Amino acid sequence: xxxxxxxxxxxxxxxxxxxxxxxxxxxxxxxxxxxxxxxxxxxxxxxxxxxxxxxxxxxxxxxxxxxxxxxxxxxxxxxxxxxxxxxxxxxxxxxxxxxxxxxxxxxxxxxxxxxxxxxxxxxxxxxxxxxxxxxxxxxxxxxxxxxxxxxxxxxxxxxxxxxxxxxxxxxxxxxxxxxxxxxxxxxxxxxxxxxxxxxxxxxxxxxxxxxxxxxxxxxxxxxxxxxxxxxxxxxxxxxxxxxxxxxxxxxxxxxxxxxxxxxxxxxxxxxxxxxxxxxxxxxxxxxxxxxxxxxxxxxxxxxxxxxxxxxxxxxxxxxxxxx
Amino acid sequence: xxxxxxxxxxxxxxxxxxxxxxxxxxxxxxxxxxxxxxxxxxxxxxxxxxxxxxxxxxxxxxxxxxxxxxxxxxxxxxxxxxxxxxxxxxxxxxxxxxxxxxxxxxxxxxxxxxxxxxxxxxxxxxxxxxxxxxxxxxxxxxxxxxxxxxxxxxxxxxxxxxxxxxxxxxxxxxxxxxxxxxxxxxxxxxxxxxxxxxxxxxxxxxxxxxxxxxxxxxxxxxxxxxxxxxxxxxxxxxxxxxxxxxxxxxxxxxxxxxxxxxxxxxxxxxxxxxxxxxxxxxxxxxxxxxxxxxxxxxxxxxxxxxx
Amino acid sequence: xxxxxxxxxxxxxxxxxxxxxxxxxxxxxxxxxxxxxxxxxxxxxxxxxxxxxxxxxxxxxxxxxxxxxxxxxxxxxxxxxxxxxxxxxxxxxxxxxxxxxxxxxxxxxxxxxxxxxxxxxxxxxxxxxxxxxxxxxxxxxxxxxxxxxxxxxxxxxxxxxxxxxxxxxxxxxxxxxxxxxxxxxxxxxxxxxxxxxxxxxxxxxxxxxxxxxxxxxxxxxxxxxxxxxxxxxxxxxxxxxxxxxxxxxxxxxxxxxxxxxxxxxxxxxxxxxxxxxxxxxxxxxxxxxxxxxxxxxxxxxxxxxxxxxxxxxxxxxxxxxxxxxxxxx
Numbered sequence: 003x004x005x006x007x008x009x010x011x012x013x014x015x016x017x018x019x020x021x022x023x024x025x026x027x028x029x030x031x032x033x034x035x036x037x038x039x040x041x042x043x044x045x046x047x048x049x050x051x052x053x054x055x056x057x058x059x060x061x062x063x064x065x066x067x068x069x070x071x072x073x074x075x076x077x078x079x080x081x082x083x084x085x086x087x088x089x090x091x092x093x094x095x096x097x098x099x100x101x102x103x104x105x106x107x108x109x110x111x112x113x114x115x116x117x118x119x120x121x122x123x124x125x126x127x128x129x130x131x132x133x134x135x136x137x138x139x140x141x142x143x144x145x146x147x148x149x150x151x152x153x154x155x156x157x158x159x160x161x162x163x164x165x166x167x168x169x170x171x172x173x174x175x176x177x178x179x180x181x182x183x184x185x186x187x188x189x190x191x192x193x194x195x196x197x198x199x200x201x202x203x204x205x206x207x208x209x210x211x212x213x214x215x216x217x218x219x220x221x222x223x224x225x226x227x228x229x230x231x232x233x234x235x236x237x238x239x240x241x242x243x244x245x246x247x248x249x250x251x252x253x254x255x256x257x258x259x260x261x262x263x264x265x266x267x268x269x270x271x272x273x274x275x276x277x278x279x280x281x282x283x284x285x286x287x288x289x290x291x292x293x294x295x296x297x298x299x300x301x302x303x304x305x306x307x308x309x310x311x312x313x314x315x316x317x318x319x320x321x322x323x324x325x
Numbered sequence: 326x327x328x329x330x331x332x333x334x335x336x337x338x339x340x341x342x343x344x345x346x347x348x349x350x351x352x353x354x355x356x357x358x359x360x361x362x363x364x365x366x367x368x369x370x371x372x373x374x375x376x377x378x379x380x381x382x383x384x385x386x387x388x389x390x391x392x393x394x395x396x397x398x399x400x401x402x403x404x405x406x407x408x409x410x411x412x413x414x415x416x417x418x419x420x421x422x423x424x425x426x427x428x429x430x431x432x433x434x435x436x437x438x439x440x441x442x443x444x445x446x447x448x449x450x451x452x453x454x455x456x457x458x459x460x461x462x463x464x465x466x467x468x469x470x471x472x473x474x475x476x477x478x479x480x481x482x483x484x485x486x487x488x489x490x491x492x493x494x495x496x497x498x499x500x501x502x503x504x505x506x507x508x509x510x511x512x513x514x515x516x517x518x519x520x521x522x523x524x525x526x527x528x529x530x531x532x533x534x535x536x537x538x539x540x541x542x543x544x545x546x547x548x549x550x551x552x553x554x555x556x557x558x559x560x561x562x563x564x565x566x567x568x569x570x571x572x573x574x575x576x577x578x579x580x581x582x583x584x585x586x587x588x589x590x591x592x593x594x595x596x597x598x599x600x601x602x603x604x605x606x607x608x609x610x611x612x613x614x615x616x617x618x619x620x621x622x623x624x625x626x627x628x629x630x631x632x
Numbered sequence: 633x634x635x636x637x638x639x640x641x642x643x644x645x646x647x648x649x650x651x652x653x654x655x656x657x658x659x660x661x662x663x664x665x666x667x668x669x670x671x672x673x674x675x676x677x678x679x680x681x682x683x684x685x686x687x688x689x690x691x692x693x694x695x696x697x698x699x700x701x702x703x704x705x706x707x708x709x710x711x712x713x714x715x716x717x718x719x720x721x722x723x724x725x726x727x728x729x730x731x732x733x734x735x736x737x738x739x740x741x742x743x744x745x746x747x748x749x750x751x752x753x754x755x756x757x758x759x760x761x762x763x764x765x766x767x768x769x770x771x772x773x774x775x776x777x778x779x780x781x782x783x784x785x786x787x788x789x790x791x792x793x794x795x796x797x798x799x800x801x802x803x804x805x806x807x808x809x810x811x812x813x814x815x816x817x818x819x820x821x822x823x824x825x826x827x828x829x830x831x832x833x834x835x836x837x838x839x840x841x842x843x844x845x846x847x848x849x850x851x852x853x854x855x856x857x858x859x860x861x862x863x864x865x866x867x868x869x870x871x872x873x874x875x876x877x878x879x880x881x882x883x884x885x886x887x888x889x890x891x892x893x894x895x896x897x898x899x900x901x902x903x904x905x906x907x908x909x910x911x912x913x914x915x916x917x918x919x920x921x922x923x924x925x926x927x928x929x930x931x932x933x934x935x936x937x938x939x940x941x942x943x944x945x946x947x948x949x950x951x952x953x954x955x956x957x958x959x960x961x
Contacts, residue, residue: 014472017469018469018472022473025473145610145617147572150568150606153592156592157602222733223735228720230725230748231751232751245736293484297481301478304478319737
């Protein structure tokens with residue numbers, strides 16, 4: 003049962019992945035026609051040099067050939083080389099990936115730790131002042147632009163504090179270039195960007211958990227549980243929460259792509275050397291192979307995230323497992 | 326049977342007065358609108374957004390009558406002014422009036438947001454309705470397509486698009502809508518699936534109604550609440566996306582003001598004027614907040630289960 | 633006669649709604665003796681379920697605003713949370729209408745059936761599971777050891793309801809309250825479940841309160857019956873007597889409205905005219921009078937009390953209390 007379910011989802015995912023890459027490359031195709039590698043470095047290239055460079059990079063081949071060649075390479079993890087510095091795209095990705103994972107992983111963790119209790123409390127004390135207060139904070143948090151929040155935090159905790167001679171938090175990078183790299187140093191650098199990122203998660207997830215809990219608590223089996231004479235705590239946590247968390251798992255699984263793309267703005271604002279920032283910088287420099295590689299990677303993560311969410315859902319909900 | 330007894334009751338003198346009282350029946354729409362109106366915070370939020378939209382549309386008028394400035398007017402003698410007269414919200418690094426730029430920027434930001442929502446809803450609802458209604462292979466194909474579009478990492482797409490061609494408001498709206506319509510399609514299809522189960526669809530079909538008629542006249546009104554909620558929440562989300570893009574330099578380019586790009590320089594000039602950092606940010610925050618509050622209120626009003 | 637097991641005295645439960653205060657239970661009094669089966673009959677919204685829930689203090693968001701529920705020397709409306717929890721599931725068990733939604737979908741059935749034992753008798757999981765499996769077998773579920781490991785959705789409707797009954801009985805409670813236990817089931821399965829309930833009553837001696845809107849179910853199952861209307865009891869008595877000669881116009885009309893196989897096929901059906909009253913805005917006097925075929929002037933003024941009419945029955949009707957007879961076409 004479960005195996006069939008997973009297999010079906012996997013197959014669908016593959017199709018989706020192919021589709022995504024196709025769409026993305028179609029869009030990318032527009033640069034291909036006019037891009038001249040190295041034009042920034044040497045504006046006085048002769049036409050024949052240009053033609054040679056383009057031919058080397060295979061920029062003149064018909065689209066389907068280009069797409070298939072690229073796809074073949076991609077499936078082997080070969081995204082070609084950066085057009086700027088010549089090193090492989092994959093090495094760039096692997097270089098930056100851990101940083102991104104560090105940041106978003108931490109943010110998701112903090113998000114979970116805070117939003118589950120907040121959501122549960124909001125559901126249990128529905129309508130009370132506590133609930134209203136928490137709701138206000140959640141709704142507000144959902145409306146704050148991430149880049150603005152980052153900006154403000156930097157201005158307050160980095161710039162202003164430093165100005166006044168108080169201990170301040172670093173505003174960019176994952177670790178200090180000089181004498182840095184140890185755990186405490188990394189932690190210091192992590193604080194501000196992780197706060198900004200997790201703020202968003204907490205706002206969304208706590209509302210979600212609250213409404214999921216409310217729905218679960220109105221179910222008949224909760225009434226049955228109470229009729230069996232168990233304590234309210236047992237009813238809520240053992241019988242209620244277990245059901246309420248199932249949809250959350252799906253939500254988090256869908257956040258997986260956010261691991262890469264969601265953090266992009268935060269990475270740029272805080273100069274965090276992750277994949278998002280990589281894509282952003284390289285895009286501005288027209289390094290399309292790198293951008294393509296990162297995009298593909300992100301698309302794989304999106305699809306993997308969906309698949310993971312579906313699988314987890316299937317595992318946690320016995321109705322699907324033994325359906 | 327019931328009609329008969331009502332008549333019987335009226336015939337018996339006095340029965341109508343001491344008879345059983347009944348609650349007046351109310352249609353789903355009326356009940357929902359009443360619930361929405363009762364939610365004062367939500368209504369206030371909705372009014373606020375409309376107000377902002379109105380101000381944005383009438384931007385030239387406000388420029389002329391209220392602030393007496395144009396958004397591009399440079400005045401190097403009045404840089405980094407603090408709020409007061411004549412610059413009600415101060416000025417930026419080139420002496421341009423902040424309030425004026427805020428109003429004109431609202432034009433861009435809100436314009437993109439509403440346009441995007443309109444496009445997303447149209448395409449998304451269309452696809453969702455067709456997919457949900459017809460089912461079968463058509464639904465599978467359409468939903469796979471939706472999966473594909475949604476799987477495209479939006480951020481990277483934006484980056485790609487923006488370097489390919491410098492977007493103006495309309496193309497920006499198209500790009501964001503392209504990425505977002507998938508969610509609407511999924512939502513609408515889900516609603517259609519649940520509405521489709523209800524017997525009145527079968528009944529309508531059994532009297533020979535054509536597909537298109539069924540979809541438009543019967544399914545659509547039932548799906549509308551979900552769309553309204555999605556639209557209200559969507560406006561806020563799109564404003565955030567648009568502002569982020571502008572901030573990164575991928576969206577609307579200066580000197581055309583938008584709330585996002587008004588913030589991109591402000592970090593460098595923070596020492597000179599903190600208002601430059603605060604004012605556009607607060608504006609975005611308030612607008613998105615209003616959109617969220619209204620969207621939540623709409624959702625509470627239209628969801629029959631939350632009674 | 634032995635002392636009654638459960639005594640409800642003038643119970644009042646209300647719900648606060650937008651339209652006003654709904655008097656769901658409006659002065660209900662009755663007794664339940666050990667081992668007997670009592671049926672509570674009435675239309676939807678008449679307050680029968682709320683009465684049962686109020687006994688167990690599960691009536692939230694409603695509030696019990698008056699009356700007593702005497703059980704084993706305690707007034708259940710006044711005891712503490714902890715004390716009522718001791719009673720729930722252990723002394724008084726309740727099973728509900730829809731077994732699909734009344735069982736937690738994410739836990740195995742056996743585990744749920746064994747839960748009251750673990751909770752109330754402090755039995756360890758293994759022993760509790762053994763007892764649960766035994767009980768599942770006793771309620772007629774084949775291969776109980778395997779079935780105990782299944783999830784609720786893997787059971788058929790009838791089997792699920794049997795599992796719920798098993799769950800209610802594991803602690804051998806003194807009282808079992810069944811709220812519309814057969815309404816969500818096929819007719820053929822209904823009969824089986826009713827048989828099971830009768831068997832349980834005989835073998836375990838559990839006093840049973842059966843709540844239903846179906847007169848046929850009551851006839852087959854309950855020794856005594858109470859008819860409720862608009863939050864009040866309008867008639868009570870031994871089932872055979874009440875059905876043979878009803879002493880309240882509502883009961884009379886209910887019985888008359890049931891289509892009969894042996895009736896002349898051209899005879900029109902006889903529904904009760906009118907609609908049930910709004911519980912926020914009850915009519916003056918007897919709540920049934922707007923729909924009553926026998927009403928007199930007094931019915932529009934004074935609320936009738938539940939008083940003996942005839943040898944064994946109680947009825948809340950001015951007409952029959954004064955000796956009037958209920959006859960009609």
